[in-house]
Amino acid sequence: MPSDPLVAQHVLEFPGGYTRTTGPVIGRFLSELRARRIVGVRTAEGRVLVPPLEYDPATGEPVTGEYVEVGPAGTITTSAWVDEPLDSHPLDRPFAWALIRLDGADTDLLHAVEADNPKALAAGTRVWPVWRDRPTGHITDISCFAPEVTKIVSSVRAEYRLQVGGALRVFLEGVERGVLLGSRCEQCEKVYVPLRLACPECGNTLPDTLELPDTGTITTFAINNLPDPRAPEVPFVSAYILLDGADIPMIALIGDVPAHEVRQGMRVRAVWVPESERTASMANIRWFAPTGEPDVELA
């Protein structure tokens, strides 16, 4: 006795497809599709059937000869979400089946809708057809429907070439040597850092350049949860640091400390990259790290 079952594969197929005549009503609908129009047919009672039928399903009476262009947009009345499309389905990625009431129609067209997730297809969602490249007069001339356009993404990109001169150049050359340069206004008795040529308060020229220490106090800070290429990790802290001897705080990253431990009044010191890697750039300072000194009472 054979132990394996006897199994045969068997396919039922109409080679080349099965030819069908469409009749004048369905034929009209499919011909209009080829021209990228969707039409319904009016019943004797005035309702617009989409897709058209030869008879009014409510009365059994023949429909009129009046064809009405509908849509192309419509509103979803019911949908079902397919996570795993079959080979026979119109889309090869998750999609929805939906009943769509096209604008101007009194019945619902059934078709596939492309969307990111089932929540995007609640009843009431507006959808538009996406047409196939070369319509041939077939229901699949509409590849699928897609939600109405409610937003677009536009990319922005412009390139610039910046040249550093004036006070910023002097300041960055100081940073390259490992020194933070500021300037002092004699009239206002204020020390500004980074170095600048004129006092923002009185407008005087600032002749005095001074070297400031790389220690200071955090006056305020923000915890950032969006990644930034310069930051050590997310979340990271950016802070205003009042360098010792300066009257205006400077913005910088805080590191070597958990974000939630950063506080106003915390004493910090710049963490410099090794001397061999230094350039005329703020990248010379990785970030400011706590010194461990007692906090300072801020005025």
Place this chain on the structure above:
Amino acid sequence: MRDVAIVAFAQTRHTDHDTGLAEHELIHPVISEVKELTGLKRFGFTCSGSCDYLAGAPFSFVSALDALAAWPPISESHVEMDGAWALYEAWVRLQHGDIDSALVYGFGKSSLGDLRTIMTLQLDPYYLAPLGLDQLSYAALQAAAVGADRQELDEIVRRSRADGRSNPYALDLPEPDGDDFAVQPLRKTDVPPITDGAAAIVLATGDLAGRLHPNPAWIRGIAHRTEPHYLGLRELARSASAADAARAAGVTKGPVEVAELHAQFPHEEIILRQALELGGDTVINPSGGPLAANPVMAAGLVRIGEAARRIHDGTASRTVAHAASGPCLQQNLVTVLEA
């Protein structure tokens, strides 16, 4: 109208896999069983229901006739539908008055192919079939239209499977668990099991019925109605045609003790309970229903047989059987049986 009763019912122990039996081998035991139950060897009329697409062989129902004694020639017909519609045709034939018995059977092996896509072939070839709209997808659209409470659906599946486990002819399906979706909002546990099986019923008129069974199940009402096939033309959340058929068959003319509903998905039971106006005291699908065994093309006939069985064994005096065909309960046949 002539009084017509169901006097015998037999069904296979349905399987969830292909046992290798040919269709006529599947049918033969149930035909033999109803012949034995009634003592009849020949019938005034024979009618069967099946679908050639299940086997993928044109005129496969013809070779299934090998299960009958077809010589000398018998008066025979076939519907490309569930056997419940074969029963309807036989009932109409019996109304002609010249014969007094009929054999009805239905059969199907849905294990042979992919039922989900085979059922696409019943859709219209212009607007729906070319989209590849499959059975689970259109059922899911109807489930979405119903928007039923998830707990209610789960309870229907749980109850059906539990009832099926105590029915020796249904499948032994576990308590439903898991919330994986088939096609949202339908869960995988909402999908009826692939089932192979067959069923047979004998109808008899008047006095003959009384001689063949001590408790004939009299058909006091039978009606079928249909709706447009195109889903967008219908109000999917309700079944106007099931309601019309139920009214025409007189479902509400008396209390309904048991209703066997051809609900392949749990939301269909909700639609049908409403359409047939079944009250809370009606026991629904004590056999487990199609969610516990779904021999396609016999499942509707099994509903009629199960509803008749309650009258045959004396546990009920008025029952209702429902059979459906087409996408999303497009066609509905309602039968009222009384002791």
